[in-house]
Amino acid sequence: MSKDRERRPTLDTVAQRVGVSRATVSNAYNRPDQLSPALRERIIATAKQLGYAGPDPVARSLATQRTGSVAVMLCDGLSSAFSDPALSITLDALSATVDSGERSLLLLPGTGGNGPGARSVIRAHTDVAIAYSLPDDAPALDAVRERGLPLVVVDEPDVPDAAQVRVDDLGGALQAGRHVTSLGHRQLGIISLAMSADGAHGPVSPQRIAAARFRVTLDRLSGYLKALAEHGIVADAVPIWEAPGSVRELGREGARWLLGREPRPTALLCMSDELALGAIRAANELGMSVPAEVSIVGFDDTPAASWGDLTTVRQDLVAKGRQAGELALRMLNGARPDKPVTIDVDLVVRGSTAAAM
Amino acid sequence: MSKDRERRPTLDTVAQRVGVSRATVSNAYNRPDQLSPALRERIIATAKQLGYAGPDPVARSLATQRTGSVAVMLCDGLSSAFSDPALSITLDALSATVDSGERSLLLLPGTGGNGPGARSVIRAHTDVAIAYSLPDDAPALDAVRERGLPLVVVDEPDVPDAAQVRVDDLGGALQAGRHVTSLGHRQLGIISLAMSADGAHGPVSPQRIAAARFRVTLDRLSGYLKALAEHGIVADAVPIWEAPGSVRELGREGARWLLGREPRPTALLCMSDELALGAIRAANELGMSVPAEVSIVGFDDTPAASWGDLTTVRQDLVAKGRQAGELALRMLNGARPDKPVTIDVDLVVRGSTAAAM
DNA sequence: CCACGGTACTGAAGCGCTTCAGAGATGGCT
DNA sequence: AGCCATCTCTGAAGCGCTTCAGTACCGTGG
DSSP: OOHHHOOOOHHHHHHHTHHHHHHHHHHHHGGGGGGGGHHHHHHHHHHHHHHHOOOOOOHHHHHOOHHHHHEEEEEOHHHHHHHSHHHHHHHHHHHHHHHHOOEEEEEEESSSSSSSSSHHEEEEEESSEEEESSOOOOOOHHOOOOOOOOEEEEOOOOTOOOOOEEHHHHHHHHHHHHHHHHHHHOEEEEEEEOTTOOOOEEEEEEHHHTTTOOHHHHHHHHHHHHHHHHHTOGGGOOOOOOOOOSSHHHHHHHHHHHHHHSOOEEEEESSSSSHHHHHHHHHHHTOOOTTTOEEEEEEEOOOHHHTTBBBBBEEEEHHHHHHHHHHHHHHHOOOOOOOEEEEOOEEOOOOOOOOOO | OOOHHSEEEEEEHHHHTTSSSSHHHHHHHHHHHGOHHHHHHHHHHHHHTOOOOSOHHHHHHHHHHHEEEEEEOOOSSSHHHHHHHHHHHHHHHHHHHHTTTTTEEEEEOOOOTTOHHHHHHHOOOOOOOEEEEEOOOOOHHHHHHHTTTOOEEEEEEOOTTTTEEOHHHHHHHHHHHHHHHHHHOOOEEEOOOOSSOOOOOEEOHHHHHHHHHHHHHHHHHHHHHHHHHTTTTOGSSSSSOOOOOSSSSHHHHHHHHHTTTTOHHHHEEEEEEEHHHHHHHHHHHTTOOTTTTTTEEOOOHHHHHHHTBEEEEEHHHHHHHHHHHHHHHHHHTTTTOOOOOEEEEEEEOTTOOOOOO
């Protein structure tokens, strides 16, 4: 009696009570077409009366061999993750896509820029994993492979056997670079995202670039430099500041350094909108007006960019999230990974850039 | 043969290969003290060689009756959720607290301000649910009860049998209100968060307040009005604009309306920092300088507030998330819900408020 | 030499569900 | 009347794991 009190009802409880087999009760929930509506109704009613909330999700998953959830592995903790609006938007689109089925998002935040630990991945109840911009030696990636989970990679790194969504970072950066050169700027500065996951910040040396582990950063950098090269500006002449995260404060810091140099740059290329907005603040604090004295370009086109009237490279974040979601669903149904999907970018010119004086 | 190829190895596979019982292999993973180190090593080695990644999480959960994850139910989709930095920070602290065990976060985003659907909750692999600021008739709450899951409520609503974390919203708003009245302001305007989950925005009528379903909103409102009442300002004389989300654009819209009224308010009390930052923008666009011509106060003290030099009410978001996490862990271990935990608030005076002219 | 307490390992009973081959019953069609 | 198709429902075999009572063995102290 006390045992019955403690224990939650199961399929069997309901089956016995109604006087049918357990299979029939299961069908009542999962295959309504397999039994008469009357019986089904009786079963549901009895279940309700017994306080049975439906088949236990875990047991059901064990039997069906699918959990109905999608794990998203992030590089960093949630806070730094979501302070980047680009991620919020992407993740939202991803969740909307994936949720429309019957699935939920399992969030596996990372630590120290290296992604989630292998342990969390090994233990995760999930059918498929999505890696969002992880460093290429993230332990989570090994764990995914070990478990034999289908994998979708967003942005980076390159993983064989994984579906990929990426953005035309090089093309976008190229457009940004050409935009400022076409405005006549010849003294440039670059505020870069992280080269490696070590949290370092400061001026970037060629060695550091050579050792870089984030494709996105490198592609954007190449794009910028390529545009500049078209006007004979050599890479060595372009000061680069590395910011270990897409956060305003870090952009501000970088801009302070760049704008304090001689010759002073007349345009700053920033690898994210948040960095760019920080840079604008720094410029203003130095008494420089944007865009009259210094032009600033961002990357991503987050809502804050339009709010801040920032010229930037728009990437379709919603499409990115949606694609990642769709790929995940497809992988989950056993599809083989196809060619990487590439999201287009285009330049959005706003009020933070103007012709060089 | 082809069957062996397809099928992933299980505990049995490893057990047979090593020539021990399944129980022993299980012990090798879960209770290393139950077998000799030598054997354990041999088992692990064989497992590795076989490509066995460790006990299947779902099966293990079925046997142990715990999933190792914590479901967080949000009011809205991820994008609007995370555009509110306050939530990001809270969630980060929550995840850090909860993750330190071996658990992960299952995110159940809502739709249309009503929280996640009952279906997602019923199907979620989770041991405990955390409701983050849901309307009191959210279907998810019923689902949680039906399943008999332990519940932690953050902010609202009041649910019997649930552990609660709340913020001293009334006290915080009171401080904000007293701050502006003590500066001599007598013409006030309020930009409110949602009263109901219907997405309505615009001036707020007394009837709408009477029908409101969000405690947080009401408490903050009461706090403001109480402070004003101390100086004889009656509620009817205070225009209120309702913004259905904590988003700058909505704050801007509200401020445009409030600042266009006669008599024009000399101070605006905003229920979130994002709203307040939008209000500052609106004031500037109307050619009014902040704080010289209009004082503006926020709520939350997000990083953007300090970036924007905004006077605001600080709530300890990290503590909030941590508390929620700890309560969840405690509930999970069978603890009975205790008295609600209340997070303190205090006023942070910055540059967006000044004495009335 | 025996009882005793460890240590190292095993057998079997679950955990709660899905699913598939089939058993009856029913009705339509020829 | 006979046959087949259809509709309902059931029995039983899993899904992969944990756990607990218990067996076998070994060294120890009396």
